[in-house]
Amino acid sequence: MDAGTLPGLLKKRFEAIEGEAPSSGEQQSWKNSLRALAEVLRDERLCRSEIFVELWMPMGGRRCDAVLTGREPEGAPAAVVVELKQWTSVGKSPWREEVVVMNDSRRHPSAQVKGYVDYLRYYHSAFVQDGVHITGCVWLHAMEDVRAIALLRDPDAFGDLAREYPLFMKREQGRFAQWLQEQLGHGEGTRAAHLIATGRPRPSEKLLDMVVQTIHGEFEWRLLDVQRQAYLRIITAVEEGRAHGTRTVVLIKGGPGTGKSVLALQLLAHGARKSWRVIHATGSQAFQTNLQGKTLAFAANLHKQLQGARFKKELPVDELFCTFSEVAKAGARQGQVLDLTVADEAHRLWEFRRLKFPNGTIRHLSDTPMIEEVISASHVTAFFLDDNQAVRAGEIGHSDVVREAVKRMGVRLVELELDIQFRCGGSDGYVQWVDMLLGFSPQADLSWKTRGEYEVTVETDMARMDRRLRTLQHQNYRCRIVAGYCWSWSPVGTGATWLVHDVKDKRFGDWSAPWIEKTGQGRKPLDHQYYRWANEDAYYEQVGSIYSVQGFEFDHVGVIWGEDLVWRTDRWVADLSKNKDKTFKRDVRTSEAEALAKLRNVYRVLLTRGTRGTHVFILDAETRAHVESLLRVGLARQLA
Template identity: 30%
Template sequence: MHLYGGTVAELARHVGDETFIAAAEQRFTKAFGEAPSTQEVQSWRRSWPALVKVLQAAGLDDLYVLLEYSLPATGERVDALLLGTGRDGNPCAVAIELKQWTHVQLSRLRPGMVRSGERVVQHPARQVGGYVHYLQQWVARDDYPLTARGTVILHDAPAGLVAELRAQASRGPAARHPVLGREDLTPYPTPEALAERLGCAELKPSARKDVERFLTIQHRPSPALLERAGEVIEGREAFTLIGDQDLARQEVLHAVEAARARGTKSIVAVTGGPGTGKTVIACRLLGDLCRQPDSNPRLLSPSGTLTRQLRRTVGDGFRGLITTFLNNLPAGITSDSVVLLDEAHRARTYPDHQHGAFPVTLGKLLGQAAVTVLFLDERQIVRPTEGLTLQQLEQHAQRCGFSFAHIDLVSQFRCNGSRAYQQWVDCLFRPAGAVPTWEGSDYDLALASDPEQLSHWVAGHSRSGVTARITAGFCWPWDSPPTPPLLPEVTIPWEGPSGPQTWARPWNSRADEEHFDHPDVPPRPFWATDTGGHEQVGCIYTAQGMEYAYNAVIMGGDLVRRGDQWIAHPEESHDSQLRGLPPQRYLQYALNTYRVLATRGTRGTRFYSTDAITQNYLQTLLPSHGGEGGSWE
């Protein structure tokens, strides 16, 4: 997908016309489902004419140019892509990143980042390097030997800024991609010299059939990319399987082989509670599939946090193979693809799945791939607009004539491997009924008497170099700006030894990227793992799918204990997706939410309720201090 395609000379005849911009806006809206931002349209007005001027000055009128060319497997777009034919007669694509920068802020501590105004973005040489990597790994292949290059054009940038950016990109792969400023974009000493600087010196115009081949070629991972991904996953200790996890993996591989042999579509459901290893199995299966001939696998998750964590572990070069699944089908999934959908219980099911048919987008995914393996835990459904059950999947398979298999994971590897704790938590977060007193000795579980005690426990473990985090129900406003400093919105009044006190902490950052001036505040995807996360409070959407050693859970007023049952108060919630629900429907989401929060800790958990009656109830079930290794540090 692209907004415009034509030769440089053809583009030059239209680019200054306002109707050209209006047509681009309409095409953008139709392609992406929303109108481009005012800032983006303004950048088109400024950068497209500047690009055309440079390309014509370099004598490149006959090259084919695509504006806003989409890279479907990543969701990113290249500002401009030049297509031509190299000296060897093979196709060549030059990705161009356009910037209107006249000054930016750089940091030696974060060489891959640049601050422009209020925005922090990738260094443009790294950015264009990502585009080149994509073209080489998702478009080029044996029968289409595409060469890819990248160039940064800063058409307004003075020489000093360009020199700083070049120095910042002088190490690593980004050094291969030239950064050109205002003084580099003149035809000095000759137009051929400018074409050389742009990376286009020897390029000849492409035949129309070659342009059509590029525009219609299917984007899919190259064998080399799959081989490297398989090797990386195989070598990561984090993806080592234990006991039942490996048995489940083998069962899935057997189901995949059987489905391929029969030539029928297949759904495999892998169910299991928190800590049973669903994500680890999914990653290992991706490695297995990458090693199979003619493979075209994907590992998807509705959780952007989990996707970012996995890509960090495996390497960001494998984005596209590991990607977030929300409202659109990932690109390149074909009738021979095996799709692994982790956290399938979080898949979006618009409209509300309790009142509508099988989710449309998910149904398309299941119908498009050869085999779809879904990892789910029905008791982790925490919103009306997400959630999928084993029964719904089996019924859908029957309606569509797909084969269906189910694998249930039993062994629990989180929470110190304590089945007793998992059973106790499952019992605690049932709607009603008696809950046994905790008498286990294989998991560090206790009740905090006040929020200060809770935070001291977390801080002590953090000082010892062990991950510890505080989470809470969504019972406080979350109005902080997306960038630090964060507001201390989670506030809890409590009675201390010297009188009334107030405990306050900020929610975790809502930003997806590290803030340039606040490296001590981890972005949302890395709140659970990065330094500084223990000083913020995580919510269900940040913590779900993650784990850390020690886990503090604050229960708010949305779920309180009265007698032998839980009572829901949706009016206490600040979650716009849930607040308007009737109490009985809200109850199950609240129980699921706190069950998820209570199962993040691998070594120990502390509970605290802001409701006095609920706190007293928990006191009858839990010790007020930990045993060995559970002191309040």
């Protein structure tokens, strides 16, 4: 910092990693905040420390401003996360663990640091298994406002946050250096620095594996930044609704793998512990079936207990894990019968409650929009959605639809957007690349590929892709093959013990496979094809569709890209003659634009189900060449 070179070095490093320049605000913060930190580090007691600047978190694309290393009094390697703030004043916020900065409610900096420390403790090998002790603090190097300082340290407002993760102000440089010396100044920082630099991320748990433990309070997901902010805002809104009868809609937007379902499940668990009248609703039958199957042993009794009912007929909705239609029906009968509706996969909402007959005829069961009936059912409705994940014609769940309904009903709206990536190896860059590929965003880069964050292969031999996935499965990775809906499903005869290999093509060579089996209506969750396909490794033999995979994640996913969505010269084209989903084709036949939009959504979902790798076999030659061209390193900023 004395030489004035560090901000420039950081800018170059940022561009090399991210493929774009850092914002002017971030560059200015490096100049100001790192200079202030450098003044503290002149202290001779800290001369054996080492420092990371802008340390990437194990997953999710977040960075710690600085991490200092050393040894604690007992001699073990130690590290301190330092959050740097240029704030000069703060005010009170109505939200828990937040303060107002320049008219914007933001997380209390000690809460922010606590999130980073907890996350590193759980997901970074240096702290999980190598014995590095970690804590954190905040350096508010421009803060002199006495009232703001008192607020930030107020135990009545923020509990023990400021004691556990202390804040140091402008005139407390000596005190800050003394505290750092107490944490780190008992030996060199080389060992801790090496373990951090060479460490590896601990894999994140899969949602379905942790459902029961989460609801029973035996496991808590590590919620980071906006996730934690959304969680606390929803809790606060429910408490206000229960106390005063107020209604709030919370709109949580996020792309694939940003933790929407994790957050939804954690809220359900919290509500259950607090004995709230809470339910989980979703538009995905596969997801609902799996959640029901995982909780069969206790969900029915828990649901009755939370609703204060002895008999099922007294319940506002039949199941703890239910559909949007069931919540809407309850809302139409009687308003605010629930404290909290956790509306997951809300992009799959329909315009009206309806009855759909096998011949495609639809009868509306209400003239009131379904979203209004859903909102009416609860004090708080938390909608979790992705504006680019609706895959059926008629699914209207979009953030604009939520905003319009809230305005019509005069309900308070709270809106947040999740931007941390937990799937796809934690690579937000890969998801951005998929969005660029399918035309949802104008550009992306290949930094995720050059850093080896996530594995993507374009396969030209279907049998080889299958062998690769089987090998990974034998190594205890969970693998599945999914495909665009470009092959018909053969009916299974009564008593048949085998499935017809419908997914076949001469371009597959000798390889073929059956679609996921159909178990029919009325099956119990544990016997349903959606549950068995997602949970039993023997079902790797069956190819999943968009309807069986949405909402789920696997270690490695093989994707068969059909010819219903193809690249032609300079644009995507929908070819419905290649699509075998009769209901889908019937619903979009009058709108070419809707067909194209929904098919792009379908492949976006299929391409983002893996946590470690995606392996793609593309039937159409021009489409395959286009995808391969966008995976060539060196095209970073020319992908628009």
